[in-house]
Amino acid sequence: MSKARSRVIAGGAGPAAEAARLTAFPRETTKLGTFARLLEDERVLGSLLLLPTVVLLGLFIAYPFVKGVWLSLTSATVGNSGEFVGFGNYVKIWNDSIFQRAAANTFVYTGVATVGKLALGMWLALLLNRHFRGKRLVRASMLLPFIVPTVLSTFAWKWMFDPTFSVLNWSLYHLGLIQTRIGWLTDPTMALGSVILVNIWRGMPFYAITLLAGLQTVNPELHEAAAIDGATGWQRFWRITWPLLLPVTMVVTLFSVIQTFADFQLVYVLTGGGPANATHLFATYAYQIGINTGLLGEGAAVSLAMFPMLFLIVVIQLWYIRRVEGA
Amino acid sequence: MDRMNRRKFIAVSGSAAVAGLGIEGILAARRAPAYAQGTKLHLLRWNDFVPAADEVLAKQMPEASKALGAEVTLERINANDLQARITAAISSGSGPDIIHVLKNWPHLYEKSLVDVSDVAEPLGKAQGGFYPAMTELCKVASAWRAVPHAIVGGQIAYRKSLFEEVGAKEFPKTWQQYREVGKKLKTKGYPIGQTAGHTFGDAPVFWYSFMWAFGGKEVEKDGKTVALNSKETLESVKFAVAFWKEACDEGGLAWDDSNNNRAFLSGTISATINGASIYVESLRNKEKYKTEKGALMHTDILHAPNPAGPAGVYHLHAPFSHAVMGYSKNQKLAKDFLRWLHGKEQFEQWFVAQKGFSVGSTTDWEKHKMWEIDPVMLPYRTAARAFRLYGYAGPPGRAASEVESKYIITDMYAKAIQGMKPEDSLHWAESELKKIYA
Numbered sequence: 065m066s067k068a069r070s071r072v073i074a075g076g077a078g079p080a081a082e083a084a085r086l087t088a089f090p091r092e093t094t095k096l097g098t099f100a101r102l103l104e105d106e107r108v109l110g111s112l113l114l115l116p117t118v119v120l121l122g123l124f125i126a127y128p129f130v131k132g133v134w135l136s137l138t139s140a141t142v143g144n145s146g147e148f149v150g151f152g153n154y155v156k157i158w159n160d161s162i163f164q165r166a167a168a169n170t171f172v173y174t175g176v177a178t179v180g181k182l183a184l185g186m187w188l189a190l191l192l193n194r195h196f197r198g199k200r201l202v203r204a205s206m207l208l209p210f211i212v213p214t215v216l217s218t219f220a221w222k223w224m225f226d227p228t229f230s231v232l233n234w235s236l237y238h239l240g241l242i243q244t245r246i247g248w249l250t251d252p253t254m255a256l257g258s259v260i261l262v263n264i265w266r267g268m269p270f271y272a273i274t275l276l277a278g279l280q281t282v283n284p285e286l287h288e289a290a291a292i293d294g295a296t297g298w299q300r301f302w303r304i305t306w307p308l309l310l311p312v313t314m315v316v317t318l319f320s321v322i323q324t325f326a327d328f329q330l331v332y333v334l335t336g337g338g339p340a341n342a343t344h345l346f347a348t349y350a351y352q353i354g355i356n357t358g359l360l361g362e363g364a365a366v367s368l369a370m371f372p373m374l375f376l377i378v379v380i381q382l383w384y385i386r387r388v389e390g391a
Numbered sequence: 392m393d394r395m396n397r398r399k400f401i402a403v404s405g406s407a408a409v410a411g412l413g414i415e416g417i418l419a420a421r422r423a424p425a426y427a428q429g430t431k432l433h434l435l436r437w438n439d440f441v442p443a444a445d446e447v448l449a450k451q452m453p454e455a456s457k458a459l460g461a462e463v464t465l466e467r468i469n470a471n472d473l474q475a476r477i478t479a480a481i482s483s484g485s486g487p488d489i490i491h492v493l494k495n496w497p498h499l500y501e502k503s504l505v506d507v508s509d510v511a512e513p514l515g516k517a518q519g520g521f522y523p524a525m526t527e528l529c530k531v532a533s534a535w536r537a538v539p540h541a542i543v544g545g546q547i548a549y550r551k552s553l554f555e556e557v558g559a560k561e562f563p564k565t566w567q568q569y570r571e572v573g574k575k576l577k578t579k580g581y582p583i584g585q586t587a588g589h590t591f592g593d594a595p596v597f598w599y600s601f602m603w604a605f606g607g608k609e610v611e612k613d614g615k616t617v618a619l620n621s622k623e624t625l626e627s628v629k630f631a632v633a634f635w636k637e638a639c640d641e642g643g644l645a646w647d648d649s650n651n652n653r654a655f656l657s658g659t660i661s662a663t664i665n666g667a668s669i670y671v672e673s674l675r676n677k678e679k680y681k682t683e684k685g686a687l688m689h690t691d692i693l694h695a696p697n698p699a700g701p702a703g704v705y706h707l708h709a710p711f712s713h714a715v716m717g718y719s720k721n722q723k724l725a726k727d728f729l730r731w732l733h734g735k736e737q738f739e740q741w742f743v744a745q746k747g748f749s750v751g752s753t754t755d756w757e758k759h760k761m762w763e764i765d766p767v768m769l770p771y772r773t774a775a776r777a778f779r780l781y782g783y784a785g786p787p788g789r790a791a792s793e794v795e796s797k798y799i800i801t802d803m804y805a806k807a808i809q810g811m812k813p814e815d816s817l818h819w820a821e822s823e824l825k826k827i828y829a
Binding site (some may be wrong): 139142143144156159160161162217225227228231245247248249250251252257335336337338339340341352353354355356357358359360 | 482499500502588643646653654796797798802823
């Protein structure tokens with residue numbers, strides 16, 4: 065940048081001096097000057113800096129979302145753009161017993177898995193926050209379920225739940241705890257319980273490591289002071305740890321609920337939604353309708369049926385986080 | 392093997408096309424088609440259960456490339472992933488030029504597939520005619536949307552020694568007999584193994600055939616009037632509940648397409664409906680699989696068609712075809728390639744490598760001398776004659792596809808097996824079908 069230009073920026077020369085400067089520069093430099101002057105406007109500069117993000121969000125989030133909404137309002141099938149049918153697809157899935165089952169399953173799956181992951185994740189975080197030998201190794205190995213690709217780990221679970229060769233059943237039988245096989249994936253209730261169990265196993269480290277990070281920001285002096293005042297372990301957790309961890313807990317729960325609600329891989333690999341739709345979730349049913357049957361419009365409607373619920377959850381949680389932060 | 396040159400390529404594909412329909416110009420000119428330099432043809436297929444057959448295909452690709460003057464590439468993926476690839480390819484308008492299509496997909500993707508009547512019809516005529524089911528699957532309205540390639544037949548693989556031990560010298564002829572034999576086998580600790588889960592192959596193959604044997608059907612011939620709720624279907628559901636409890640491995644509710652193979656080869660079940668993959672695997676690793684008495688497992692395996700129900704014997708097999716995609720810029724090249732690949736000379740190499748796991752889509756292949764090699768595979772030879780399709784008695788169209796992909800027929804039985812009243816599970820399935828066929 066020329067010295068003259070630097071002076072303009074730094075000194076804020078008057079209009080007359082600016083006019084004189086512009087006439088003194090060659091044509092190209094004048095153009096550059098105009099552009100540079102535009103950048104001096106914070107609104108323009110801000111918009112330009114935001115542009116890459118807006119383009120990325122638009123391309124990869126807004127466009128697919130809007131396209132999905134549009135598809136759900138049409139009779140589109142694979143290779144056929146279809147016609148506008150309004151809320152016809154939504155009405156159809158509303159009366160679809162498999163969709164109703166998938167919706168109920170999704171709520172149970174998300175609710176139970178989230179509570180399980182939070183409780184066990186918190187417990188694990190509290191344990192790992194203590195000092196013991198090999199702490200770093202344990203912390204690192206704890207992340208394994210989260211690091212291993214879901215499809216691979218789910219296949220391992222599938223073998224463990226195998227109706228014929230289940231290592232779990234074999235172990236329980238040889239320990240004398242069961243007399244007949246447990247139908248981990250054959251009984252409708254057990255099957256849903258089994259996929260929830262795997263989800264908890266996979267998601268718990270995410271809770272634990274995030275809550276552990278939060279725990280380490282809690283000032284130990286607070287605990288010491290409370291202990292001196294005679295507070296029990298539970299009282300210290302409930303009165304000190306929990307309130308201080310709440311914002312972190314809310315954020316991690318927010319992410320987890322969204323991921324769990326939209327889960328696909330786990331159920332797809334483990335049960336394919338069976339037996340008799342006992343484990344179908346929104347995402348697996350949307351895939352079945354959209355890809356296997358080619359009904360893209362209806363599949364998009366099943367998929368978007370998740371949106372109002374997720375939106376509500378996000379709004380409530382964000383509102384709560386802001387309230388906690390503002391307090 | 393002789394080297395394939397352009398002239399021979401055309402001669403072979405031309406003979407397959409009988410009168411040379413569609414390539415008569417090329418034949419007359421005695422020149423290979425002129426394709427632009429660097430032209431590529433992309434073929435997408437499933438990972439075959441018979442690796443030796445995939446090896447044959449892999450060897451054929453360079454030969455085709457040389458003869459066509461275009462680079463032909465073969466990509467193989469899991470069969471379960473094919474539909475996701477097809478959906479993405481059609482939606483984006485780019486992808487493989489030829490895709491291996493299963494089931495009734497030519498109906499599902501009709502508008503995105505090229506009319507290949509000029510390839511399919513001469514091929515069919517030259518090879519004794521396609522089985523009616525293959526014609527019904529690939530010919531949508533008046534146009535062929537895919538060229539039938541092969542059929543993976545489903546037959547019941549059973550343990551000869553175990554059946555003999557319970558007094559069955561030959562495989563039961565009726566479902567009632569099968570149930571009685573199965574009851575004895577289950578008591579001995581060797582139940583019949585069948586899936587009632589959500590798995591794309593064995594579940595519909597078994598339960599549709601079962602329903603048809605009792606006289607049940609989804610819909611009337613008009614393809615609109617739902618006909619599921621009949622005394623025949625109800626009888627089949629009631630029978631299935633008893634059959635399952637008395638004769639089957641009850642873990643089958645959660646089985647996928649590979650569970651029955653593992654269970655059979657490890658000796659925990661005595662029979663299951665399947666392609667010939669169990670037998671093929673037992674031959675491939677003879678020492679690995681043995682019976683409880685130490686005999687080689689493959690020596691104790693036999694195959695039989697489904698037992699007969701009150702309405703007869705029917706099978707839902709697994710059909711495979713090749714479709715030229717509408718977005719392909721190399722449609723003519725793709726058709727020339729299919730004429731060559733499906734022609735007798737090339738198909739024979741692949742067919743022989745299959746050893747009966749896949750049968751031809753035309754009747755001539757029943758006469759092939761390959762069938763003389765292994766009598767255990769003989770029941771597959773004519774398996775395609777009893778081939779019935781999804782959506783029977785209506786056409787195998789989109790609604791039939793929706794019923795099948797939602798596992799409604801399978802789940803009608805699964806729900807009853809799980810304890811729902813047979814009348815209620817039938818009523819549930821009927822109401823789902825009515826929504827779909829509405």
